Amino acid sequence: xxxxxxxxxxxxxxxxxxxxxxxxxxxxxxxxxxxxxxxxxxxxxxxxxxxxxxxxxxxxxxxxxxxxxxxxxxxxxxxxxxxxxxxxxxxxxxxxxxxxxxxxxxxxxxxxxxxxxxxxxxxxxxxxxxxxxxxxxxxxxxxxxxxxxxxxxxxxxxxxxxxxxxxxxxxxxxxxxxxxxxxxxxxxxxxxxxxxxxxxxxxxxxxxxxxxxxxxxxxxxxxxxxxxxxxxxxxxxxxxxxxxxxxxxxxxxxxxxxxxxxxxxxxxxxxxxxxxxxxxxxxxxxxxxxxxxxxxxxxxxxxxxxxxxxxxxxxxxxxxxxxxxxxxxxxxxxxxxxxxxxxxxxxxxxxxxxxxxxxxxxxxxxxxxxxxxxxxxxxxxxxxxxxxxxxxxxxxxxxxxxxxxxxxxxxxxxxxxxxxxxxx
Numbered sequence: 001x002x003x004x005x006x007x008x009x010x011x012x013x014x015x016x017x018x019x020x021x022x023x024x025x026x027x028x029x030x031x032x033x034x035x036x037x038x039x040x041x042x043x044x045x046x047x048x049x050x051x052x053x054x055x056x057x058x059x060x061x062x063x064x065x066x067x068x069x070x071x072x073x074x075x076x077x078x079x080x081x082x083x084x085x086x087x088x089x090x091x092x093x094x095x096x097x098x099x100x101x102x103x104x105x106x107x108x109x110x111x112x113x114x115x116x117x118x119x120x121x122x123x124x125x126x127x128x129x130x131x132x133x134x135x136x137x138x139x140x141x142x143x144x145x146x147x148x149x150x151x152x153x154x155x156x157x158x159x160x161x162x163x164x165x166x167x168x169x170x171x172x173x174x175x176x177x178x179x180x181x182x183x184x185x186x187x188x189x190x191x192x193x194x195x196x197x198x199x200x201x202x203x204x205x206x207x208x209x210x211x212x213x214x215x216x217x218x219x220x221x222x223x224x225x226x227x228x229x230x231x232x233x234x235x236x237x238x239x240x241x242x243x244x245x246x247x248x249x250x251x252x253x254x255x256x257x258x259x260x261x262x263x264x265x266x267x268x269x270x271x272x273x274x275x276x277x278x279x280x281x282x283x284x285x286x287x288x289x290x291x292x293x294x295x296x297x298x299x300x301x302x303x304x305x306x307x308x309x310x311x312x313x314x315x316x317x318x319x320x321x322x323x324x325x326x327x328x329x330x331x332x333x334x335x336x337x338x339x340x341x342x343x344x345x346x347x348x349x350x351x352x353x354x355x356x357x358x359x360x361x362x363x364x365x366x367x368x369x370x371x372x373x374x375x376x377x378x379x380x381x382x383x384x385x386x387x388x389x390x391x392x393x394x395x396x397x398x399x400x401x402x403x404x405x406x407x408x409x410x411x412x413x414x415x416x417x418x419x420x421x422x423x424x
Contacts, residue, residue: 009280010034010323011287012050013295014058017313018042021074022067023056025327028285028297028320031307035327039075040067045275046131046180047088048317051113052097053324054334059088059102061316066091066102068338071326081340085109090129094138097336099155101141103129108143110158116339120158122165124151131178137187140168140206144178150194152206169209173202179222180277184230191230195221201235201245214255215245223288225277232300234267234286236274242267242288244300269296269305278319289315 011026021036022043037056047059055077056069066082069075086104093100099119100111105128110120127146134141134155144150151167158165176198184191189207196202197220203213215235223236226247233245243258244265258264267286276289285306286298291314297306326332 008323009320010327011295011297011309011318012048012056012321013289013309013311013318014043014048014316015293015311015313016042016061016316017311018061019312023048023058023069023317026295026309028280028287031297031309036074037069037076042313043067043316044088044091045316047091048319049091049093050321051093051100051338052095052335053322053326054097054332054336055338057091057093057100059084059091061087063087064104066100066341070332070334071324072329072332077338080338083341083343085343090132090143092132092134092141094134094155095136096138099138099159100341101132101134103132103143103145105129106145108132108153110155111341114337114339116341118342118344120162120165122153122158124167125149127177131181133181133183135183135187135190136185139188140183140190142181142183142192144181144194146177148172148174148176148178148196148198150174150178150181150192150204152192169204169206171202171204171211173211173214174198174200176220179220180224182224182226184226185228191226193224193226193233195224195235197221197238199237201233203233203247211254213250216255216257217243218258220273223274223277225279227279227283228281229283232283234277234279236270236277236288236290238273240268240270240272240274240290240292242270242274242277242286265303267298267303269298270294275315276318280320285320287318287320289318291315 009028011028012023014023018041021038022040023037025034027034042061043058044061049057051057054071058067064084064086068077068082084102084104088102088104090103097113100113102109106125108122109118111118125145125147129143129145131144139155140152141155142150142152150171152169153167174196176196178194178196180195182193192204192206194202199217199220201215201221202211205212219237219239221235221237225234231248233247234242236242270290271292272290274288274290278287284300286300289295293311293313295309295315295318299306
């Protein structure tokens with residue numbers, strides 16, 4: 001049952017049990033449940049994703065498959081089989097939903113949603129990949145894992161240089177497994193924020209590939225988020241505490257030890273380690289999930305819990321998202337087409353020149369997209385046609401007249417120049 005309102009933002013969550021539902025939508029204003037997505041298993045940690053404004057996507061916690069639901073339906077799509085090469089540990093997708101990026105063990109796989117083709121298979125990590133994230137414009141994505149390494153990849157390069165695709169940046173500043181990552185705004189020149197069990201929060205600048213700041217805390221870190229202004233950084237740790245750091249007044253040195261009582265603001269309510277952090281678009285509300293099964297909605301200024309959404313098990317995902325029209329639509333109008341995924345990539349199939357990529361556009365016949373006449377229109381009015389013919393005739397006469405004038409000027413100039421030369 002769906003009770004989606006006209007809220008500008010909603011909350012999406014999932015937990016480890018999956019007993020009543022795999023994912024749920026909540027109203028941040030009062031904490032009430034708006035709709036659920038069920039008839040599937042529990043979703044793995046941080047694999048709950050929005051596929052454009054049309055679908056909910058998540059990876060099974062126990063099986064080698066992805067589950068997908070229309071935003072307006074509690075039941076997953078039928079006759080669509082999103083089978084993966086193994087159990088997915090991390091998942092992300094491009095903002096427009098065109099590509100799905102997933103990790104299985106230490107490998108990264110990229111599929112195109114409109115035809116299900118596996119377009120890339122990347123291997124650079126030495127241990128299981130635990131985090132995937134993508135820039136707001138979809139140009140770059142980052143992977144991090146149990147080996148403590150961070151790689152930043154170009155999506156274009158990954159799709160077009162399949163035989164020799166190397167990351168554009170490699171970072172090895174963490175000494176223990178990385179538990180969360182987040183891209184700021186700025187596309188290819190955005191900042192990348194990472195946290196690890198080594199109690200460090202690192203900030204990288206992608207334009208130069210430099211480490212801007214490394215903040216060291218007194219507890220292992222498990223979640224990170226930054227507000228839309230990138231003025232405040234929030235990190236969650238294994239103790240359940242959430243620390244707030246002011247990025248408008250960063251320390252002068254690259255490495256800086258944070259002292260709780262003097263330099264950081266602390267949000268305390270969770271009983272065990274924090275698994276998810278998110279901030280509302282107005283930067284006034286903080287959302288946090290934990291293994292204690294609680295999702296807290298905080299007022300950032302007062303650091304008070306406004307309301308709590310209880311779950312039956314540890315929270316695996318919790319984030320704010322736009323309250324899309326399709327959440328409350330009686331008939332779904334998707335912006336993209338979904339196909340079953342290829343489980344194994346065959347290079348010879350990928351390289352075939354006769355592969356067809358479908359282009360889907362809401363409210364328009366796809367056959368018209370590449371039809372020039374559909375953009376400029378057809379001239380069917382006879383009076384307009386006669387007027388254009390008349391104008392064309394006049395222009396041709398004007399061109400002929402100008403050509404004659406130019407020829408006369410040239411002849412006159414050449415004649416007089418030669419006469420003056422001969423007289424000299």
